[in-house]
Amino acid sequence: MTKKRVHVAVGVIMQQRKIFVSKRSEHQHQGGLWEFPGGKVELGESVTDALKRELQEEVNIVTHKSQPFMLIEHDYGDKQVCLDIHLVTDFSGEAKGLEGQQCQWVEVDKLHTLDFPAANQGIVTKLQAEF
Numbered sequence: 001m002t003k004k005r006v007h008v009a010v011g012v013i014m015q016q017r018k019i020f021v022s023k024r025s026e027h028q029h030q031g032g033l034w035e036f037p038g039g040k041v042e043l044g045e046s047v048t049d050a051l052k053r054e055l056q057e058e059v060n061i062v063t064h065k066s067q068p069f070m071l072i073e074h075d076y077g078d079k080q081v082c083l084d085i086h087l088v089t090d091f092s093g094e095a096k097g098l099e100g101q102q103c104q105w106v107e108v109d110k111l112h113t114l115d116f117p118a119a120n121q122g123i124v125t126k127l128q129a130e131f
């Protein structure tokens, strides 16, 4: 049986050494863990467009500038994901959870104190090494 493989646009929203994170709801895949906002890239959609759409839908911001940061392939067993992670360096609007999810701005230095899905470990490590 072939496993589902999902291409995900993920946004690291950064402002003055703080990063905006939200909590996945319990019923979602990897529920109850913190995440960088984002979601699935739809058929025929570019990653940049998917990122812009998801960030507007989930956390209320309009992305003006983003740049590729890293790509992570991870197999959860029940699901295989390809996280296409982008740094969001310019946006407008106040970041807030539009889907009832808990959100917070967290210092880069404190990112490792939050519980993220396993696939995110590499993102936290790279962010703390570079910023």
Ligand SMILES: Nc1nc2c([nH]c(=O)n2[C@@H]2O[C@H](COP(=O)(O)OP(=O)(O)OP(=O)(O)O)[C@@H](O)[C@H]2O)c(=O)[nH]1
Pocket: 006, 008, 009, 010, 028, 029, 030, 034, 035, 036, 037, 038, 039, 040, 054, 079, 081, 083, 117, 118, 119, 120
């Ligand atoms: N958005 C996001 N998804 C992540 C992260 N890390 C990670 O493993 N994922 C996985 O990526 C997959 C897709 O993301 P998603 O659930 O946000 O997709 P979506 O917004 O389109 O929502 P939906 O599932 O309700 O349609 C999930 O299986 C999720 O567990 C992360 O930091 N951010």
Ligand SMILES: [Mg+2]
Pocket: 037, 038, 039, 040, 054, 058
């Ligand atoms: Mg999502």
